[in-house]
Amino acid sequence: xxxxxxxxxxxxxxxxxxxxxxxxxxxxxxxxxxxxxxxxxxxxxxxxxxxxxxxxxxxxxxxxxxxxxxxxxxxxxxxxxxxxxxxxxxxxxxxxxxxxxxxxxxxxxxxxxxxxxxxxxxxxxxxxxxxxxxxxxxxxxxxxxxxxxxxxxxxxxxxxxxxxxxxxxxxxxxxxxxxxxxxxxxxxxxxxxxxxxxxxxxxxxxxxxxxxxxxxxxxxxxxxxxxxxxxxxxx
Numbered sequence: 001x002x003x004x005x006x007x008x009x010x011x012x013x014x015x016x017x018x019x020x021x022x023x024x025x026x027x028x029x030x031x032x033x034x035x036x037x038x039x040x041x042x043x044x045x046x047x048x049x050x051x052x053x054x055x056x057x058x059x060x061x062x063x064x065x066x067x068x069x070x071x072x073x074x075x076x077x078x079x080x081x082x083x084x085x086x087x088x089x090x091x092x093x094x095x096x097x098x099x100x101x102x103x104x105x106x107x108x109x110x111x112x113x114x115x116x117x118x119x120x121x122x123x124x125x126x127x128x129x130x131x132x133x134x135x136x137x138x139x140x141x142x143x144x145x146x147x148x149x150x151x152x153x154x155x156x157x158x159x160x161x162x163x164x165x166x167x168x169x170x171x172x173x174x175x176x177x178x179x180x181x182x183x184x185x186x187x188x189x190x191x192x193x194x195x196x197x198x199x200x201x202x203x204x205x206x207x208x209x210x211x212x213x214x215x216x217x218x219x220x221x222x223x224x225x226x227x228x229x230x231x232x233x234x235x
Contacts, residue, residue: 004052005067011045012037012075024074030109034074046079050086058090062098069106077112081120088123096131099124103138107145110181117149122156125163132166139173147174148185158189161196168193168204175208180215187219194223205232 012035021036037045053061061083068080084099099121107113125132138150150170157163167189174186194201205212205220209232212220221232 004049005064007052008045008049008068008076008079011049012042012073015041015045017041028109028111032074032109033072037075039078042075042078043082046082049079050083053083054086058087061087062095065102069102072106072108074109074111077106078115081112081115084116085119085123088120088127091124091127093128093131095124096128096134100134100138103149104141104143104146107149110148113145113148114152114155117153118155121149121153125153126157129163132163135166135170136173139170144179144182147177147179147182150174151182151185151189154189155192158193159195164193164197164200168200171204172208175212175216177213183213183216184219187216190216190220191222194220198224198228202228202232 015038016036017038018036020038021034024034024036025032053064065080065083068076068083071077080102099116102116103113103121107116125135132154135150135153138146138153141147141150151174154163154167154170158167171186171190174182177183177186190201190204201220202224205217209217217232221229224232
Protein backbone atom coordinates (compact mmCIF):
# COMPACT_ATOMS: atom_id res chain seq x y z
CA UNK A 1 0.00 0.00 0.00
CA UNK A 2 2.84 2.40 0.80
CA UNK A 3 4.10 1.77 -2.73
CA UNK A 4 0.98 3.52 -4.03
CA UNK A 5 1.86 6.66 -2.09
CA UNK A 6 5.40 6.56 -3.45
CA UNK A 7 3.94 6.47 -6.96
CA UNK A 8 1.53 9.30 -6.17
CA UNK A 9 4.38 11.46 -4.91
CA UNK A 10 6.59 10.58 -7.88
CA UNK A 11 3.73 11.57 -10.20
CA UNK A 12 3.27 14.88 -8.39
CA UNK A 13 6.98 15.64 -8.64
CA UNK A 14 6.89 14.78 -12.35
CA UNK A 15 4.06 17.24 -12.89
CA UNK A 16 5.54 20.28 -11.17
CA UNK A 17 4.58 23.40 -13.09
CA UNK A 18 6.92 26.37 -12.78
CA UNK A 19 4.08 28.89 -12.89
CA UNK A 20 2.08 27.01 -10.23
CA UNK A 21 5.22 26.73 -8.13
CA UNK A 22 5.93 30.45 -8.41
CA UNK A 23 2.39 31.70 -7.80
CA UNK A 24 0.81 29.12 -5.49
CA UNK A 25 1.47 31.06 -2.29
CA UNK A 26 -0.30 34.21 -3.45
CA UNK A 27 -3.71 32.57 -3.06
CA UNK A 28 -3.31 32.09 0.69
CA UNK A 29 -2.33 34.30 3.61
CA UNK A 30 -1.21 31.16 5.44
CA UNK A 31 2.20 29.72 4.65
CA UNK A 32 1.61 26.83 2.26
CA UNK A 33 3.68 23.71 1.71
CA UNK A 34 3.11 22.61 -1.88
CA UNK A 35 4.74 20.76 -4.75
CA UNK A 36 3.60 23.24 -7.41
CA UNK A 37 1.19 21.09 -9.44
CA UNK A 38 -1.86 22.49 -11.22
CA UNK A 39 -5.17 21.55 -9.63
CA UNK A 40 -6.45 19.72 -12.71
CA UNK A 41 -3.36 17.51 -12.72
CA UNK A 42 -3.64 16.86 -9.00
CA UNK A 43 -7.18 15.58 -9.52
CA UNK A 44 -6.09 13.47 -12.47
CA UNK A 45 -3.24 11.91 -10.50
CA UNK A 46 -5.53 11.16 -7.57
CA UNK A 47 -8.12 9.54 -9.81
CA UNK A 48 -5.53 7.45 -11.65
CA UNK A 49 -3.98 6.00 -8.52
CA UNK A 50 -7.30 5.44 -6.77
CA UNK A 51 -7.94 2.73 -9.37
CA UNK A 52 -5.01 0.84 -7.84
CA UNK A 53 -6.60 0.81 -4.37
CA UNK A 54 -10.36 0.90 -4.92
CA UNK A 55 -10.65 -2.82 -4.12
CA UNK A 56 -9.03 -2.27 -0.72
CA UNK A 57 -11.02 -1.90 2.48
CA UNK A 58 -12.25 1.52 3.52
CA UNK A 59 -10.03 1.48 6.60
CA UNK A 60 -6.96 0.79 4.46
CA UNK A 61 -7.82 3.69 2.17
CA UNK A 62 -8.42 5.95 5.17
CA UNK A 63 -4.95 5.00 6.42
CA UNK A 64 -3.50 6.16 3.11
CA UNK A 65 -5.49 9.38 3.37
CA UNK A 66 -4.08 9.90 6.85
CA UNK A 67 -0.56 9.57 5.46
CA UNK A 68 -1.34 12.07 2.69
CA UNK A 69 -2.80 14.54 5.19
CA UNK A 70 0.17 14.09 7.50
CA UNK A 71 2.62 15.11 4.77
CA UNK A 72 1.42 18.72 4.99
CA UNK A 73 1.55 19.18 1.21
CA UNK A 74 -1.46 20.93 -0.27
CA UNK A 75 -1.66 18.67 -3.32
CA UNK A 76 -1.49 15.52 -1.17
CA UNK A 77 -4.28 16.83 1.03
CA UNK A 78 -6.46 17.41 -2.06
CA UNK A 79 -5.88 13.81 -3.17
CA UNK A 80 -6.83 12.65 0.35
CA UNK A 81 -10.02 14.72 0.06
CA UNK A 82 -10.85 13.16 -3.29
CA UNK A 83 -10.17 9.62 -2.13
CA UNK A 84 -12.41 9.98 0.91
CA UNK A 85 -15.12 11.49 -1.30
CA UNK A 86 -14.94 8.51 -3.65
CA UNK A 87 -15.99 6.32 -0.69
CA UNK A 88 -19.21 8.27 -0.08
CA UNK A 89 -21.45 5.23 -0.66
CA UNK A 90 -19.61 3.38 2.10
CA UNK A 91 -19.74 6.07 4.81
CA UNK A 92 -20.78 4.87 8.26
CA UNK A 93 -21.53 6.87 11.42
CA UNK A 94 -18.18 6.02 12.98
CA UNK A 95 -16.41 7.78 10.10
CA UNK A 96 -17.41 11.13 11.57
CA UNK A 97 -14.72 10.98 14.26
CA UNK A 98 -12.08 10.29 11.60
CA UNK A 99 -13.23 13.24 9.53
CA UNK A 100 -13.32 15.51 12.58
CA UNK A 101 -9.78 14.41 13.44
CA UNK A 102 -8.52 15.29 9.95
CA UNK A 103 -10.04 18.76 10.11
CA UNK A 104 -8.75 19.51 13.58
CA UNK A 105 -5.31 18.00 13.12
CA UNK A 106 -4.28 18.67 9.54
CA UNK A 107 -6.24 21.44 7.83
CA UNK A 108 -4.27 24.68 7.72
CA UNK A 109 -5.61 26.47 4.62
CA UNK A 110 -8.93 27.33 2.99
CA UNK A 111 -8.39 25.14 -0.10
CA UNK A 112 -8.02 21.91 1.87
CA UNK A 113 -10.81 22.96 4.23
CA UNK A 114 -13.31 23.71 1.49
CA UNK A 115 -12.45 20.72 -0.69
CA UNK A 116 -12.82 18.31 2.21
CA UNK A 117 -15.82 19.89 3.89
CA UNK A 118 -17.86 20.65 0.77
CA UNK A 119 -17.65 17.11 -0.49
CA UNK A 120 -16.65 14.51 2.11
CA UNK A 121 -18.33 16.20 5.08
CA UNK A 122 -21.25 17.45 3.02
CA UNK A 123 -21.85 13.98 1.62
CA UNK A 124 -21.61 12.41 5.07
CA UNK A 125 -24.10 14.87 6.56
CA UNK A 126 -26.62 14.26 3.80
CA UNK A 127 -26.32 10.54 4.50
CA UNK A 128 -26.46 10.95 8.30
CA UNK A 129 -28.34 14.21 9.00
CA UNK A 130 -28.42 13.61 12.76
CA UNK A 131 -24.73 14.53 12.80
CA UNK A 132 -25.39 18.10 11.65
CA UNK A 133 -25.93 19.08 15.28
CA UNK A 134 -22.26 18.30 15.95
CA UNK A 135 -21.33 21.27 13.76
CA UNK A 136 -22.44 23.50 16.62
CA UNK A 137 -19.42 22.24 18.57
CA UNK A 138 -17.20 22.91 15.55
CA UNK A 139 -18.52 26.48 15.46
CA UNK A 140 -17.42 27.03 19.07
CA UNK A 141 -13.91 25.63 18.58
CA UNK A 142 -10.75 27.68 19.14
CA UNK A 143 -9.48 26.24 15.85
CA UNK A 144 -10.41 28.65 13.04
CA UNK A 145 -10.56 25.77 10.54
CA UNK A 146 -13.04 23.87 12.68
CA UNK A 147 -15.18 27.02 12.79
CA UNK A 148 -14.98 27.50 9.03
CA UNK A 149 -15.73 23.78 8.62
CA UNK A 150 -18.94 24.24 10.62
CA UNK A 151 -20.21 26.49 7.84
CA UNK A 152 -18.67 25.11 4.66
CA UNK A 153 -19.69 21.53 5.47
CA UNK A 154 -23.24 22.69 4.80
CA UNK A 155 -22.56 24.38 1.45
CA UNK A 156 -23.61 21.51 -0.83
CA UNK A 157 -26.64 20.43 1.25
CA UNK A 158 -27.74 24.07 1.61
CA UNK A 159 -27.52 24.52 -2.15
CA UNK A 160 -30.15 21.77 -2.36
CA UNK A 161 -32.37 23.62 0.12
CA UNK A 162 -31.52 21.35 3.06
CA UNK A 163 -30.82 22.14 6.72
CA UNK A 164 -32.07 25.75 6.77
CA UNK A 165 -32.59 25.76 10.52
CA UNK A 166 -29.07 24.45 11.08
CA UNK A 167 -27.63 26.98 8.63
CA UNK A 168 -29.21 29.85 10.56
CA UNK A 169 -28.13 28.43 13.90
CA UNK A 170 -24.53 27.97 12.77
CA UNK A 171 -24.55 31.51 11.35
CA UNK A 172 -25.83 32.78 14.70
CA UNK A 173 -23.01 31.07 16.59
CA UNK A 174 -20.42 32.45 14.16
CA UNK A 175 -22.09 35.85 13.78
CA UNK A 176 -19.49 37.94 15.62
CA UNK A 177 -16.44 35.84 14.73
CA UNK A 178 -13.47 38.14 14.08
CA UNK A 179 -11.67 35.79 11.68
CA UNK A 180 -12.22 36.90 8.08
CA UNK A 181 -12.04 33.34 6.73
CA UNK A 182 -14.75 32.25 9.15
CA UNK A 183 -16.84 35.29 8.19
CA UNK A 184 -16.45 34.42 4.51
CA UNK A 185 -17.31 30.81 5.28
CA UNK A 186 -20.60 31.48 7.00
CA UNK A 187 -21.44 34.26 4.55
CA UNK A 188 -20.96 31.76 1.73
CA UNK A 189 -23.19 29.27 3.54
CA UNK A 190 -25.95 31.89 3.85
CA UNK A 191 -25.54 32.85 0.19
CA UNK A 192 -26.16 29.32 -1.09
CA UNK A 193 -29.03 28.83 1.37
CA UNK A 194 -30.62 32.02 0.03
CA UNK A 195 -31.05 30.43 -3.37
CA UNK A 196 -33.80 28.22 -1.93
CA UNK A 197 -34.75 30.30 1.12
CA UNK A 198 -34.26 33.93 0.12
CA UNK A 199 -36.79 35.41 2.56
CA UNK A 200 -35.49 33.54 5.59
CA UNK A 201 -31.85 34.44 4.87
CA UNK A 202 -32.75 38.05 4.07
CA UNK A 203 -34.70 38.32 7.33
CA UNK A 204 -31.68 36.90 9.19
CA UNK A 205 -29.37 39.46 7.59
CA UNK A 206 -31.71 42.39 8.34
CA UNK A 207 -32.17 41.26 11.92
CA UNK A 208 -28.40 41.08 12.48
CA UNK A 209 -26.98 43.69 10.08
CA UNK A 210 -26.11 46.14 12.84
CA UNK A 211 -23.54 43.71 14.27
CA UNK A 212 -22.84 41.35 11.36
CA UNK A 213 -19.35 41.86 9.89
CA UNK A 214 -19.60 43.52 6.49
CA UNK A 215 -17.53 40.75 4.91
CA UNK A 216 -20.08 38.11 5.95
CA UNK A 217 -23.00 40.36 5.01
CA UNK A 218 -21.70 40.99 1.48
CA UNK A 219 -21.19 37.30 0.88
CA UNK A 220 -24.65 36.44 2.22
CA UNK A 221 -26.56 38.81 -0.05
CA UNK A 222 -24.46 38.42 -3.19
CA UNK A 223 -27.09 36.43 -5.11
CA UNK A 224 -30.11 38.43 -3.96
CA UNK A 225 -31.96 40.95 -6.17
CA UNK A 226 -30.47 44.43 -6.29
CA UNK A 227 -33.28 46.04 -4.26
CA UNK A 228 -32.76 43.59 -1.40
CA UNK A 229 -28.98 44.07 -1.53
CA UNK A 230 -29.46 47.84 -1.31
CA UNK A 231 -31.68 47.50 1.76
CA UNK A 232 -29.26 45.09 3.42
CA UNK A 233 -26.24 47.32 2.81
CA UNK A 234 -27.93 50.56 3.94
CA UNK A 235 -26.61 51.84 7.26
